[in-house]
Amino acid sequence: MNVNGRIWLFGDDVNTDLIIPGRYLDNYDPSHLAAHAMEGANKEFASKVSPGDIVIAGRNFGCGSSREQAVTALKQSGVSAVIARSFARIFYRNAINLGLYVLECDDADSVFSDGETAMLDIDAHTMCSDDGSRRVNLTEIPNHAKKIIDSGGLIPHLKSQIGKRDH
Amino acid sequence: MTGRTIAEKIIGKSAGYPEAREGQILEASPDLVMSHENTFLVNKSFSELGKERPWDPEKIVIVLDHRTPANTTQTATVHSKIRGIVKDFGISKFFDAGEGICHQLLVEKRLARPGQLILGTDSHTITAGAIGAFATGIGATEMAGVWATGRVWLKVPRSIMINMFGTMPKGVFAKDISLYLAGIMGPSGAEYKCMEFTGELIPSMSISGRMVLCNMCMEMGAEGAVMPCDDVTRAWYQGHTDSEFATFSSDENARYDNWIDIEVDGLTPMVSGPHKVEAVKSVEKMEGIVIDQAFIGTCTNGRLEDLEAAAMILKGQKVSPNCRLIVAPASRDILTEAADRGYVQSILKAGGTILPPGCGPCLGSHGGVLGPKEVCISSGNRNFPGRMGSDIAEIYLASPATVAASAIVGRITDPRNVML
Numbered sequence: 001m002n003v004n005g006r007i008w009l010f011g012d013d014v015n016t017d018l019i020i021p022g023r024y025l026d027n028y029d030p031s032h033l034a035a036h037a038m039e040g041a042n043k044e045f046a047s048k049v050s051p052g053d054i055v056i057a058g059r060n061f062g063c064g065s066s067r068e069q070a071v072t073a074l075k076q077s078g079v080s081a082v083i084a085r086s087f088a089r090i091f092y093r094n095a096i097n098l099g100l101y102v103l104e105c106d107d108a109d110s111v112f113s114d115g116e117t118a119m120l121d122i123d124a125h126t127m128c129s130d131d132g133s134r135r136v137n138l139t140e141i142p143n144h145a146k147k148i149i150d151s152g153g154l155i156p157h158l159k160s161q162i163g164k165r166d167h
Numbered sequence: 168m169t170g171r172t173i174a175e176k177i178i179g180k181s182a183g184y185p186e187a188r189e190g191q192i193l194e195a196s197p198d199l200v201m202s203h204e205n206t207f208l209v210n211k212s213f214s215e216l217g218k219e220r221p222w223d224p225e226k227i228v229i230v231l232d233h234r235t236p237a238n239t240t241q242t243a244t245v246h247s248k249i250r251g252i253v254k255d256f257g258i259s260k261f262f263d264a265g266e267g268i269c270h271q272l273l274v275e276k277r278l279a280r281p282g283q284l285i286l287g288t289d290s291h292t293i294t295a296g297a298i299g300a301f302a303t304g305i306g307a308t309e310m311a312g313v314w315a316t317g318r319v320w321l322k323v324p325r326s327i328m329i330n331m332f333g334t335m336p337k338g339v340f341a342k343d344i345s346l347y348l349a350g351i352m353g354p355s356g357a358e359y360k361c362m363e364f365t366g367e368l369i370p371s372m373s374i375s376g377r378m379v380l381c382n383m384c385m386e387m388g389a390e391g392a393v394m395p396c397d398d399v400t401r402a403w404y405q406g407h408t409d410s411e412f413a414t415f416s417s418d419e420n421a422r423y424d425n426w427i428d429i430e431v432d433g434l435t436p437m438v439s440g441p442h443k444v445e446a447v448k449s450v451e452k453m454e455g456i457v458i459d460q461a462f463i464g465t466c467t468n469g470r471l472e473d474l475e476a477a478a479m480i481l482k483g484q485k486v487s488p489n490c491r492l493i494v495a496p497a498s499r500d501i502l503t504e505a506a507d508r509g510y511v512q513s514i515l516k517a518g519g520t521i522l523p524p525g526c527g528p529c530l531g532s533h534g535g536v537l538g539p540k541e542v543c544i545s546s547g548n549r550n551f552p553g554r555m556g557s558d559i560a561e562i563y564l565a566s567p568a569t570v571a572a573s574a575i576v577g578r579i580t581d582p583r584n585v586m587l
Contacts, residue, residue: 013354013355013443015549015551017549017551017552017553017554018551018552018553021531021553021554021558022530022531022532022553022554023531023532023536023553023556025233025530025532026234026238026239026241026242026245026532027241028207028208028211028245039553039558040551040552040553040558059355060354060355060358060388063354063355063388064290064549064551065289065290065530065549066288066289066290066292066304066305066306067205067306068205068208068306068307068308071306086355086358088355088358088388089358089359089388089390090290090304090305090306093305093306093309094306094308094309097306097308097309097312098306098308144192144320153308154212154308154309154311154312155212155215155216155308155311155312158216158312158315158316159215159216159217162216162217
């Protein structure tokens with residue numbers, strides 16, 4: 001899968017309270033969550049993000065609460081992938097289970113700038129600047145996880161498994 | 168051959184693969200699974216799978232605690248939907264609004280047992296490691312998968328050993344050790360790892376204190392946190408259960424990524440914040456910071472010995488007129504006992520407000536929400552911007568004793584100066 005999108009750059013330890021504050025969680029509607037996505041980290045994000053955009057961050061992205069609404073808020077905003085030096089464990093699992101691409105990379109946050117657009121090739125696990133001058137390699141998503149994301153998340157994945165078993 | 172850690176043993180047992188080693192990805196069967204208000208999301212995903220009922224309703228615990236009593240019509244609708252799910256699936260381990268915080272109830276009601284693999288749709292599920300279980304958080308959709316299959320994939324974590332010894336100085340509590348540890352580890356120092364505790368301090372540490380330490384390991388990125396199962400643990404279950412439980416301990420020659428010694432004699436009360444848990448300093452360096460609110464409660468520090476520590480300081484004193492004191496006990500039983508022992512009286516007479524048992528203020532859902540530029544000192548676990556309301560409010564974390572002392576003065580205060 002190839003995506004061309006604007007880069008939204010964040011630092012280390014972006015926690016789930018910054019991604020979607022707890023005060024918005026009494027409403028489970030994905031579009032309500034998207035309207036407040038990243039509110040604690042960048043107030044312009046929710047109104048300016050477009051489908052295909054790419055989030056790049058430093059270490060420990062998604063730390064804190066287990067709320068999977070953090071993933072829902074980003075996915076519903078149209079974010080195509082999150083690329084970080086590392087992910088907090090529960091966020092990483094939630095992203096896989098809700099079908100959001102999460103890729104590790106040690107230098108994307110130093111190679112790319114906030115606001116520029118870049119081309120992400122998920123299958124080749126590379127990302128390239130628009131003029132082709134800068135390219136980074138991303139860590140390959142483990143096979144079992146990629147299958148779940150490619151299915152659209154854990155529920156569609158399990159449904160297809162249950163379907164297969166019934167045959 | 169290298170020995171094995173508790174994490175390897177418990178996950179291995181639950182995966183039917185006793186030889187389990189760190190780094191392996193295994194499919195395990197949890198002994199107990201827990202959800203709170205996000206049961207709504209779990210069920211939403213579960214219902215898409217076309218299964219009539221969860222794999223084993225007896226292993227499911229549901230607690231309403233995050234927004235209790237209901238703060239909005241939206242929440243009330245969610246709560247009533249969850250009560251319907253509980254009834255439809257015949258889930259007997261259900262705790263409605265007002266019973267307490269899920270992590271407290273798992274241990275207090277002896278639902279969590281040593282040696283179990285426990286999953287919960289909340290990051291602080293890790294707290295149950297205090298009684299020698301391996302407990303970890305997952306998301307709601309993943310829990311739907313567990314409800315459907317009774318299985319979950321887990322990567323067997325590497326472990327870090329925390330060795331605590333010495334004598335606890337006056338005014339220093341388990342929370343101060345955990346904040347000190349958070350300062351050393353940082354927010355991702357234990358990423359994907361299990362933090363295991365050992366040392367001569369542990370036999371003198373209550374289950375409450377052990378819960379504080381395990382709970383706070385989440386703020387260091389840990390996948391699990393586990394205390395050894397000892398006489399204190401066995402006494403906790405004595406008279407509360409007839410059923411046997413398996414206990415696990417790490418082999419002496421087990422492998423650890425890191426071994427951290429903490430000599431507690433030299434520790435002082437600690438304060439963390441604002442905005443980052445790892446921004447920890449000794450209370451002396453934070454004294455004098457003016458506060459608008461002091462909050463005692465949460466799955467970290469809302470237990471009886473926390474209310475006791477606060478009540479001892481507050482008895483006969485008055486909360487500063489420039490500061491609000493809010494106390495939310497972690498469960499109904501704690502509140503009842505605190506009332507019987509006169510702690511509630513001391514808190515109320517000092518000018519404090521008692522909230523119903525639950526999570527409320529800690530995640531800014533309701534009750535004690537902070538306005539712009541307000542400053543709060545809290546006995547909770549997170550001080551991220553926006554956590555308790557306005558994203559330009561400031562939150563400091565400390566022990567209940569430090570919070571109570573600060574409430575009286577209206578500024579961050581060393582509890583050793585006001586303790587008798």
